[in-house]
Amino acid sequence: MRHLRYLVAAVAIAVFPLVSPNPYFINLAQDAAIVAIGAIGLNILLGLSGQLSLGQAGFLALGAYGSGVLSTNHGWPLWATLPVSLLLSAVAGGVIGLVALRTRTHYLAMVTLAFGYIVEILSQRWVGITGGSMGLIGVPQLNFGDFGNGATYFFWAVAAALLLVQMMNDYVMRSRFGRSLHAIKESESFALTVGIDAARWRSLVFVVSAVTAGLSGFFFAHQAGYVSSDAFGLDRSIALLIAVVIGGLGSAYGPLLGAVILVMLNQLTAGLYEVSFYIFGGILLVVMLFFPAGAVGAVQRLFRRRSSAVPSSADVPAKSAQPTSATVPAAASASPSDAPILELHEVTKSYSGVVAVSAVSLKVMPGTVHAVIGPNGAGKSTLINVISGLYQPDSGTIRFLGRDITRLKPHRRANLGLTRTFQNLQLIGTLTVAENVMLGLQRGRSFVPGWLHWLVSDSEERADRAEATRLLRYFNIERLADSLPGDLPYGHRKLCELARALAQNPTMLFLDEPIAGLNEGEALDIMAKIRGLKALGVTVLLVEHNMSFVMELSDTVTVLDYGRKIGEGAPAVVKRDPVVIAAYLGTEDA
Amino acid sequence: MSLLTIKGLDVGFGGVTVLHGIDLEIAAGSLVAIVGANGAGKTTLLRALSRLLPLRAGSIRFDGQELAGVAPHRVTRMGLVHVPQGRQIIPTLSVEENLLIGAGSLPGLGRAELDSRLAGEYDRFPVLRERRRISGGSLSGGEQQMLAVSRALMMRPRVLMLDEPSLGLAPQIITGIFGALRALAASGVTVLLVEQVAFAALKIADHGYVLQTGRIAMSGPPSELLKDPELVSRYLG
Numbered sequence: 001m002r003h004l005r006y007l008v009a010a011v012a013i014a015v016f017p018l019v020s021p022n023p024y025f026i027n028l029a030q031d032a033a034i035v036a037i038g039a040i041g042l043n044i045l046l047g048l049s050g051q052l053s054l055g056q057a058g059f060l061a062l063g064a065y066g067s068g069v070l071s072t073n074h075g076w077p078l079w080a081t082l083p084v085s086l087l088l089s090a091v092a093g094g095v096i097g098l099v100a101l102r103t104r105t106h107y108l109a110m111v112t113l114a115f116g117y118i119v120e121i122l123s124q125r126w127v128g129i130t131g132g133s134m135g136l137i138g139v140p141q142l143n144f145g146d147f148g149n150g151a152t153y154f155f156w157a158v159a160a161a162l163l164l165v166q167m168m169n170d171y172v173m174r175s176r177f178g179r180s181l182h183a184i185k186e187s188e189s190f191a192l193t194v195g196i197d198a199a200r201w202r203s204l205v206f207v208v209s210a211v212t213a214g215l216s217g218f219f220f221a222h223q224a225g226y227v228s229s230d231a232f233g234l235d236r237s238i239a240l241l242i243a244v245v246i247g248g249l250g251s252a253y254g255p256l257l258g259a260v261i262l263v264m265l266n267q268l269t270a271g272l273y274e275v276s277f278y279i280f281g282g283i284l285l286v287v288m289l290f291f292p293a294g295a296v297g298a299v300q301r302l303f304r305r306r307s308s309a310v311p312s313s314a315d316v317p318a319k320s321a322q323p324t325s326a327t328v329p330a331a332a333s334a335s336p337s338d339a340p341i342l343e344l345h346e347v348t349k350s351y352s353g354v355v356a357v358s359a360v361s362l363k364v365m366p367g368t369v370h371a372v373i374g375p376n377g378a379g380k381s382t383l384i385n386v387i388s389g390l391y392q393p394d395s396g397t398i399r400f401l402g403r404d405i406t407r408l409k410p411h412r413r414a415n416l417g418l419t420r421t422f423q424n425l426q427l428i429g430t431l432t433v434a435e436n437v438m439l440g441l442q443r444g445r446s447f448v449p450g451w452l453h454w455l456v457s458d459s460e461e462r463a464d465r466a467e468a469t470r471l472l473r474y475f476n477i478e479r480l481a482d483s484l485p486g487d488l489p490y491g492h493r494k495l496c497e498l499a500r501a502l503a504q505n506p507t508m509l510f511l512d513e514p515i516a517g518l519n520e521g522e523a524l525d526i527m528a529k530i531r532g533l534k535a536l537g538v539t540v541l542l543v544e545h546n547m548s549f550v551m552e553l554s555d556t557v558t559v560l561d562y563g564r565k566i567g568e569g570a571p572a573v574v575k576r577d578p579v580v581i582a583a584y585l586g587t588e589d590a
Numbered sequence: 591m592s593l594l595t596i597k598g599l600d601v602g603f604g605g606v607t608v609l610h611g612i613d614l615e616i617a618a619g620s621l622v623a624i625v626g627a628n629g630a631g632k633t634t635l636l637r638a639l640s641r642l643l644p645l646r647a648g649s650i651r652f653d654g655q656e657l658a659g660v661a662p663h664r665v666t667r668m669g670l671v672h673v674p675q676g677r678q679i680i681p682t683l684s685v686e687e688n689l690l691i692g693a694g695s696l697p698g699l700g701r702a703e704l705d706s707r708l709a710g711e712y713d714r715f716p717v718l719r720e721r722r723r724i725s726g727g728s729l730s731g732g733e734q735q736m737l738a739v740s741r742a743l744m745m746r747p748r749v750l751m752l753d754e755p756s757l758g759l760a761p762q763i764i765t766g767i768f769g770a771l772r773a774l775a776a777s778g779v780t781v782l783l784v785e786q787v788a789f790a791a792l793k794i795a796d797h798g799y800v801l802q803t804g805r806i807a808m809s810g811p812p813s814e815l816l817k818d819p820e821l822v823s824r825y826l827g
Binding site for chain 2: 375376377488489490491493513516517545546547548549550551552571574575580581584585586587588
């Protein structure tokens with residue numbers, strides 16, 4: 001299917017110049033391809049990882065000048081200037097990517113805006129190198145030495161590059177890389193706890209967007225044989241953004257479609273230069289208000305309306321509460337022993353003068369269900385975040401499987417088998433239920449080998465999908481695999497999150513209010529599932545407000561109040577402890 | 591005579607129903623305590639009563655008037671005032687500015703009236719007078735809670751609804767605030783106190799309800815509830 005699509009695209013690229021009625025259309029197609037290459041990178045950056053760049057023209061300029069200057073002033077051949085100019089953009093992208101780790105949202109947009117301005121001003125003023133606004137004249141054209149057929153050859157080259165970039169994009173969108181970026185966009189702290197190194201990914205994706213912008217700039221420089229600083233103003237960054245938004249933010253073919261629409265609009269409004277900004281602004285407004293998913297979304301909606309066979313959550317059959325032992329997930333092997341699997345020693349955490357957790361020591365024994373309870377404000381949330389690594393304790397140590405993890409980053413803890421769920425569900429709304437579960441399967445090849453393998457076969461994706469399906473079957477929600485989490489009843493969303501936690505192959509499962517918001521039947525179902533996991537050797541650390549559930553399920557209960565441990569023991573003992581009763585109900589003298 | 595009558599209230603958000611069929615009767619001038627462990631639905635109940643959350647079913651009648659379709663700011667102006675959990679002091683405004691946030695926007699209140707209400711609140715909690723020029727954010731937890739109560743009282747409520755005023759406070763400060771609430775009820779203001787610390791709250795109440803996982807599990811005179819061993823098991827299972 002995918003191979004056929006690329007083959008059709010390749011044939012279309014080969015044939016287009018031959019059937020084009022005149023060179024004008026070939027030229028337009030070149031323009032569209034140049035825009036599309038840059039837009040694809042911006043779409044991955046903004047649409048997937050949620051980072052807005054208003055400085056793509058800066059990367060574009062680096063690609064264009066890098067190759068333009070080396071080939072014009074120093075006589076380098078284009079096959080040598082291409083990698084150098086891409087490297088230049090990549091380095092700039094890496095630097096901005098590092099800055100992106102310290103700034104977020106609109107602050108990041110301001111940083112990229114500033115970067116774009118700096119590059120623009122440099123290219124204007126550094127006349128000795130760039131020629132300024134007079135331009136770099138006599139840049140070698142990419143025509144393979146044939147002026148008659150030059151336009152055709154150029155189109156073939158740029159379109160082939162576009163096809164390659166699109167194939168890279170498709171891999172990102174359909175693999176764990178795209179899913180990870182969706183997760184980072186939705187919540188970085190969540191991404192960390194499923195083992196995704198969010199910082200690395202956020203800066204890498206900047207490099208990717210910079211390289212595609214650089215490639216776009218390379219073709220731009222060698223299309224007309226003339227590079228002027230006027231070409232790299234803010235309006236070019238905005239134009240890329242418009243192409244991405246009009247096409248459909250975050251969709252695989254949105255940038256391509258958006259680039260074609262943008263180039264056509266440019267032609268239609270060429271005679272109306274004075275009002276063209278109004279026209280673009282108006283179109284952008286209409287798209288954002290009525291077609292938030294862009295042109296791709298509008299087309300999809302049209303098709304979906306025709307075929308009404310979309311599964312809805314309304315026809316979900318009543319679920320059977322019985323776990324089928326045949327579909328139980330692979331056992332996480334935790335050999336039972338006397339050594340605690342998780343050990344906190346005198347852990348203290350305070351913020352702005354308030355001690356939230358004070359010298360808490362805790363031992364969780366392997367293969368047990370261990371609950372942490374306490375009244376509001378007791379420090380449970382802080383303790384959870386300290387154990388999963390989202391907060392650093394001020395003092396004390398945390399050992400997991402005998403190893404000191406006090407200073408370990410959350411994604412590393414996740415990869416060690418310390419898996420958590422969240423009180424307010426962290427499901428990625430833009431991914432299907434199955435894809436959400438696949439997020440937990442953080443494994444597989446690194447990017448380039450993964451891409452090359454994917455070009456031949458998608459066996460890796462299929463294996464992940466089969467594994468996700470197996471886990472969903474364990475929770476009796478296999479039929480919901482292709483639904484979006486937002487369409488599911490709350491109880492099923494909870495099950496989906498548990499399935500994802502299991503996908504991470506936990507040694508210790510850390511459940512933050514697993515039955516909050518569930519009805520009694522659903523709660524019993526979850527209880528049965530947790531018992532099943534315990535039987536498989538998974539250690540469970542539980543924070544939950546429903547006391548009957550906690551007392552029924554736990555082997556050991558630890559009670560916190562005002563950040564201190566005030567009680568610990570078997571449920572029956574803790575329930576009768578006067579100190580615990582006073583913590584919950586107070587005393588009559590307040 | 592019941593000032594606030596709640597019948598068959600179902601409340602939820604997202605896919606979750608938090609409260610199921612809540613019935614409450616709150617007599618004018620009484621102090622009613624609703625107690626329960628965390629997660630029982632106490633905050634949800636108060637947010638529903640002040641109309642910050644939509645109702646799935648049921649009715650709220652306040653002095654004979656149905657509140658189901660009334661906007662939150664109207665409910666406040668009708669005299670049903672909510673002191674939210676966590677106090678919600680504006681940290682960058684001074685104590686006095688915080689006090690004027692609600693009452694200052696009521697129509698038809700002159701400067702003289704506002705000043706006399708301020709003086710009344712400063713008499714109730716003298717520490718607020720001392721600190722009236724400093725920023726709300728630099729107050730201690732107990733002082734912030736006093737400020738939150740006073741800010742609500744500046745609007746001369748007929749029903750004062752408090753969401754866990756004891757949260758994070760030391761026992762003797764809780765005693766002080768609860769004493770002020772008792773005095774308030776004696777002066778004719780109806781008080782609806784939602785609390786986790788059941789023993790202290792029931793001790794000052796005229797009537798008590800125990801909330802457990804979204805349902806009224808027990809209700810009755812506080813003296814009986816306090817003696818009932820079932821109360822502890824409603825918290826600790």
